[in-house]
Amino acid sequence: MEASRIQSRASLATSPLLRRRRILSTMFQWLCLLFTLCGVLFLVALLYQVLRDGLGHLDWQFLSSFPSRKPELAGIKSGIYGSLWLISLTAVFAVPIGVAAALYLEEYAKPSRVRTLIQINIANLAGVPSIVYGILGLAIFVRALTLDRSVLAGSLTMALLVLPVIIIAAQESIRGVPGSLRQAAYALGATRWQTVRDHVLPSALPGILTGVILSLSRAIGETAPLIMVGAYSYVAFVPTGPMDDFTALPIQIYNWAARPQAEFHALAAAGIIVLLCILFLMNGVAVLIRYRSARSLK
Amino acid sequence: MSLHTTRLLSSDFKLLALVSFFALLTFIGCGGGETTGNASTNAASELSGTVSVDGSSTVFPISEAVAEEFRSVAPRVRVPVGASGTGGGFKKFINGETDINDASRPIKASEQDRLAAAGLGFIELPVAFDGISVIVHRENTWVDVLSVEELNAIWKPESTVMRWSQVRASWPNEEIALFGPGPDSGTFDYFTEAINGDGGASRSDYTASEDDNVIVTGVAGDRHGIGYLGYAYYVENKDAIKVVPVDPGSGAVAPSAQSINDGTYAPLARPVFIYVSTQSAARPEVKSFVEYYLDQAPKLVAEVGYVALPAAAYDVAKKRFAQGVTGSVYGGDRAGVAIDELFSQGVN
Known part of the structure; x- marks a missing residue:
């Protein structure tokens, strides 16, 4: 019983249809991450430039x-x-x-x-x-x-x-x-x-x-x-x-x-x-x- | 019940915290309001009140410098300086909201009419020269001089010049990239007046910016770019861009302190002005500020990157202010008249 369940899960995992769906899902996840990083990246670039130019003048x-x-x-x-x-x-x-x-x-x-x-x-x-x-x-x-x-x-x-x-x-x-x-x-x-x-x-x-x-x-x-x-x-x-x-x-x-x-x-x-x-x-x-x-x- | 009370209390606490936060800010704001009324006992140091200055962003650095130095003479007089543009400033001046208007062009007839309608008089005083500079990319090898006609061909309304070769046949067959100030700027007004013969008449298919730094960046980044801007911006960016000598027909002259001051850099050297309301000039703090302005201008003008007028022009301006000569010396054909002669009109 236990063995057959494991086997069925394994066969499910290797089924080509499911694999494609999983790959697609992962790809979408990475795409979303990329777009999220886009915003962060611009912010970091902006902060970097401002800090580089301005930090030296920031004093009392x-x-x-x-x-x-x-x-x-x-x-x-x-x-x-x-x-x-x-x-x-x-x-x-x-x-x-x-x-x-x-x-x-x-x-x-x-x-x-x-x-x-x-x-x-x-x-x-x-x-x-x-x-x-x-x-x-x-x-x-x-x-x-x-x-x-x-x-x-x-x-x-x-x-x-x-x-x-x-x-x-x-x-x-x-x-x-x-x-x-x-x-x-x-x-x-x-x-x-x-x-x-x-x-x-x-x-x-x-x-x-x-x-x-x-x-x-x-x-x-x-x-x-x-x-x-x-x-x-x-x-x-x-x-x-x-x-x-x-x-x-x-x-x-x-x-x-x-x-x-x-x-x-x-x-x-x-x-x-x-x-x-x-x-x-x-x-x-x-x-x-x-x-x-x-x-x-x- | 007790739980609910706790929540209420904590909400009240938060409100209290926030209110006291803002109250603190206000308190801090009230804090440093002390004036530095000390030592010197001459007349100006006893003055108080506000002299409000607004207008051209080109003239702003000069007025700012004078206002800054004036604090050491009259520490109790507040001199806030705005930069809402020559035209925008005149609107406030006409409304009686400012005492002095900075202007990078002479007052327009329409503005004079509205001032008269509002029952206000004005004293026109030149304070410095600015030389509008024509700039190209640093590695531009072909342009060594531009005549006024060529500049006009490039910048006139409906101009069909799209390539350098259309300006001069020997120049490269490359697309020309144009950068210049936007139509709200006094530099734009003066350049179009001097080059296109009509203040405000210009082609409109160019990259326009009210911030001259954008013009520098644009031209510095485009091998086939050309633009025009205030002299101070060219001086500060000498290594990033190349200036083009302008030939009005009598020989090419590049902008420099010398050529702008003695009038040989024509037709793109222009005087910039302050306009003082006659009503305001009656107030001792305004009178004292304007006198100080004309006194210190030669030194401070150069410090902020502009070119001082000939000494005679400041003397005439001082007399003009002392005698309260109102009205504009502009309006007719003034080409070729030296600035000190120009402003001598009506001065005894």
Whole structure:
């Protein structure tokens, strides 16, 4: 009995049809691996080049100095401060509005044509090129509301840019909260507001925060809308309030990359490393939140 | 129940952590805002306020250098400098959003009209020369000089030149690869004005980039390539590309600090400008900055790769600013007029 089973398995393995299928399957696996490596390879090449060009210029002097016409004295301080101001203010505006909108759409709005219309609009807005938000920001915040070329105007524009992404991420997360949780709360006499506040929102929070951080990470790399709303390229002071003029990391990097002198190109690479570090840091926070939430749900 | 509470707490903790993270960032942002108001007691060091400069990316390095040096004279004055292009900068200037506009071409009549409509006046000041340089591949053995007519044949609108042999019969029968700045650039405006006789008129089937480094890379990588760009970019890439002397009919001249400064590199040497709003010029910090600009320009202009104007031109510019002479000296036929004479108009 045992022997015959082994033999039948062996004959099966050597059957030409099966072998062909296995070879095909393996080939497909390798093909997929190749394509996966394609993306990684480009990333590695990019990182290698940036690190090779920029690492030598990355020191405390670079991080703590203002830009200069002399490459050896130039630093990225105003860019770092500008970007941090921008992202912090963007979060202040975009997160409450985005989460509230998602809560309304998921928890309160009844399925209707209006709701579908809003939903389609948000999905479309998420795909609008960032420069369009820049033009909108220039017309509304800079000119109509006379906020001038301030970090506040830049943040509000960026908030518009990330809002659709935050709403969609928050909606997904809220949808993932099991209905039984809500029903249990209702069964104990909780109102809808109490249910949302004490149960739905806390359960959805990790997903929402991950979405928020990822969308803010996207915003910190944006250049076009900021140039549109009038971020400067040379700024030798740090903003001390939301109405101050500002520059941002990507603008400073572009400015250096477009200079004729090769030394400035190296500075641009060093600036890219700084930007990447901030991005990694933000993504790290997102991963940490996911990890902690996975642990606390156990 | 207790399990649920734990989860709530930990979520709250996370929110708190995130909020304090951003609060910290904001706090850090508030931190280094100290100004270095120290020692020197002359008038400029007492000044404060903001002088906002925007405009041409060609002029940007000069304004940046002046703004950087100005900090040591007037540490409390903020001078942010933008680079949204000559045209883009003028839009902001007309809106009253900036005090000074950097320009790599003279102000257009349409821009003057809109400024007048907005009730704003301007003072036009030349600050440096730029010599648009025509470049070819380093190993290009055939091109030793190009006349203005040949450049025009290559770059005019609807040009049918596709091969080098169509420019000169003795040149190789190889496809010509064209690189140049895009139509938003002041370099493009000036080159097309000087070569094609009409600012903005150019063939469009060429590789265009607003970043002159891309033009360098393009020409350096194509044996049959030709392109034009700002003088500073040629100087920095001398070993990667070859510059072509230009013959306006009176003999071939290559761009150099000397030939651009004395006007022999014609017609591709152009002055670049700053435009100061008369309303802003009344403010002491703006006045002080512009005076400092014209004072330091000869030294700083050369440092960032441009060519200084003749000393007489800076003197005239200073007088022009001191007397508040408004309006543009351009608009009519100015060919062959030296820059200091040109700007003497209206100056006593």
